Amino acid sequence: MHHLHFNHWAILVSAIILWLLGALWYSPVLFAKPWMSMVRIDPNNKNSMIAGMVSSFIGDLILALILAHVVYWSGADSYGTGAFIGFIVWLGFFAAPNFPQSLYEQRPFKLFAINTGYMMVGLIIVVGLLAVWR
Numbered sequence: 001m002h003h004l005h006f007n008h009w010a011i012l013v014s015a016i017i018l019w020l021l022g023a024l025w026y027s028p029v030l031f032a033k034p035w036m037s038m039v040r041i042d043p044n045n046k047n048s049m050i051a052g053m054v055s056s057f058i059g060d061l062i063l064a065l066i067l068a069h070v071v072y073w074s075g076a077d078s079y080g081t082g083a084f085i086g087f088i089v090w091l092g093f094f095a096a097p098n099f100p101q102s103l104y105e106q107r108p109f110k111l112f113a114i115n116t117g118y119m120m121v122g123l124i125i126v127v128g129l130l131a132v133w134r
Contacts, residue, residue, distance in 0.1 A: 006068045010133040014064035014126040019057045021125070025118040038111045064126060071130045082131025086123035094119045 026032055036043060043049075070089060076082045095116050102112040 004069065004072055006065075006072075007134050010130055011061070011064045011068050013133075014067065014129055015057065015061040017126055017129070018060040018063065018122045019053075021122050022056055022060070022118060023053075025114075025121075031114045034110060035114050038108055038114075064130070067123070067127050068130050071127060076127070076131040077134075079128040079132050083124045083128035085131070086125070086127030087120065089127065090116070090120045090123045094123075 024030060026035055032043075035041075041048075067086075067089070070085060071082060074081075074085050076085050098116055099112060102109070
């Protein structure tokens with residue numbers, strides 16, 4: 001059995017970056033209005049927003065930890081290589097399964113683009129970071 005030693009600060013910072021990017025991505029500055037309209041979210045329901053934000057951070061922390069494993073196993077040691085690994089992870093684990101799901105659910109392509117666009121940008125940034133900040 002091998003022992004993996006990770007930079008816990010890099011994992012925490014990656015989770016914070018993902019969380020802040022999500023807060024910006026789904027804010028009125030970028031895509032809040034079309035996203036909330038398509039998924040029928042009531043902006044006045046603060047309880048669901050708080051629960052979503054807390055669970056988002058927990059999910060981002062878990063995702064950053066898993067991505068650190070992927071970076072380690074891939075041998076990525078530069079930002080460019082890490083960003084490419086982030087793109088590949090996005091394509092295979094986020095875009096590929098979510099596109100047909102959105103077709104089955106008859107959801108607008110714009111919703112798919114907003115949701116998976118956030119993950120693509122986030123994964124490119126944080127996997128690149130995790131590759132160089134070991």
